[in-house]
Amino acid sequence: MHNPQLNKHGELQHLLSLDGLNASIVRHILDTAQRFVGVSDRDVKKVPLLRGKSVFNLFFENSTRTRTTFEIAATRLSADVINLNIGVSSTSKGESLLDTIDNLAAMHADMFVVRHAQSGAPYLIAKHVDRLHGPEVHVINAGDGRHAHPTQGLLDAYTIRHYKRDFTNLTVAIVGDILHSRVARSDIHALQILGVPEIRVIGPRTLLPGGIEQMGVRVFHEMSAGLKGVDVIMMLRLQNERMKGALLPSAQEFFRSYGLTPEKLALAKPDAIVMHPGPMNRGIEIDSAVADGQQSVILPQVTFGIAIRMAVMSILAGN
Ligand code: CP
Numbered sequence: 001m002h003n004p005q006l007n008k009h010g011e012l013q014h015l016l017s018l019d020g021l022n023a024s025i026v027r028h029i030l031d032t033a034q035r036f037v038g039v040s041d042r043d044v045k046k047v048p049l050l051r052g053k054s055v056f057n058l059f060f061e062n063s064t065r066t067r068t069t070f071e072i073a074a075t076r077l078s079a080d081v082i083n084l085n086i087g088v089s090s091t092s093k094g095e096s097l098l099d100t101i102d103n104l105a106a107m108h109a110d111m112f113v114v115r116h117a118q119s120g121a122p123y124l125i126a127k128h129v130d131r132l133h134g135p136e137v138h139v140i141n142a143g144d145g146r147h148a149h150p151t152q153g154l155l156d157a158y159t160i161r162h163y164k165r166d167f168t169n170l171t172v173a174i175v176g177d178i179l180h181s182r183v184a185r186s187d188i189h190a191l192q193i194l195g196v197p198e199i200r201v202i203g204p205r206t207l208l209p210g211g212i213e214q215m216g217v218r219v220f221h222e223m224s225a226g227l228k229g230v231d232v233i234m235m236l237r238l239q240n241e242r243m244k245g246a247l248l249p250s251a252q253e254f255f256r257s258y259g260l261t262p263e264k265l266a267l268a269k270p271d272a273i274v275m276h277p278g279p280m281n282r283g284i285e286i287d288s289a290v291a292d293g294q295q296s297v298i299l300p301q302v303t304f305g306i307a308i309r310m311a312v313m314s315i316l317a318g319n
Pocket of ligand 1: 152
């Protein structure tokens with residue numbers, strides 16, 4: 001089946017999801033990011049790979065990490081970066097999403113970085129720009145609804161490779177609100193593409209999608225069993241903004257059962273790493289002693305996000 005994010009040569013035209021990408025594309029992004037990690041240091045000069053290009057950040061949903069690291073990444077690639085302030089843009093006067101895109105394309109946008117609460121919005125935009133504006137315009141999904149967050153999946157894979165080197169002997173646990181998590185879906189795709197043999201998801205029945213086993217993961221409802229012997233723990237935020245109805249007795253009860261404390265972390269391998277995509281709710285999904293502890297790689301994840309986003313944008317631009 002045709003993958004809408006690939007051009008006729010099988011190269012990335014847009015980055016919409018990790019689902020359906022092959023291992024060589026994903027490894028190429030990680031390897032390219034590795035070359036940019038040094039450039040991400042404050043004292044290293046910019047690289048000119050996106051000189052003369054305009055990158056439009058369109059965030060229809062809140063963001064701290066993704067929006068800012070895309071802006072830093074584009075700036076370090078020498079692009080012109082335009083952060084559209086959605087709240088005061090004409091979308092608040094009823095202009096349609098695609099009319100907004102056409103107007104920005106008329107300002108010679110080369111790349112749209114899109115976050116949207118509706119799953120599929122970046123696909124809609126990509127299809128539209130392919131038809132109306134041609135192959136020189138690229139769309140990057142910066143998180144759509146509960147569907148996908150591909151650059152988060154890539155930066156998480158990069159972080160795991162940095163600390164563990166080899167994917168093919170790892171057990172990875174993803175913990176918490178899997179049901180509403182685009183990060184969990186993109187992480188599962190990334191880890192499978194890269195050959196992780198055992199991916200576990202741990203959470204209450206109300207926060208696990210029905211049939212998740214069909215994604216090739218092992219399901220656990222107890223931290224005591226699910227965390228045993230794992231190499232990597234990926235914690236997730238409770239996404240209250242996407243919850244409909246009462247899926248949990250209380251945040252305190254969730255923390256008691258699924259919050260990562262030093263005692264629960266001790267069930268994993270002694271050299272296990274702890275990850276969290278942010279924003280992090282201390283005392284709800286993670287104890288501060290773990291979030292700030294020796295095994296936490298939560299802040300390095302954010303830093304690697306700059307290099308990953310530089311890699312994605314430079315590959316899309318044909319460099
Ligand atoms: N991980 C992540 O997407 O964080 P932001 O919502 O701050 O971008």
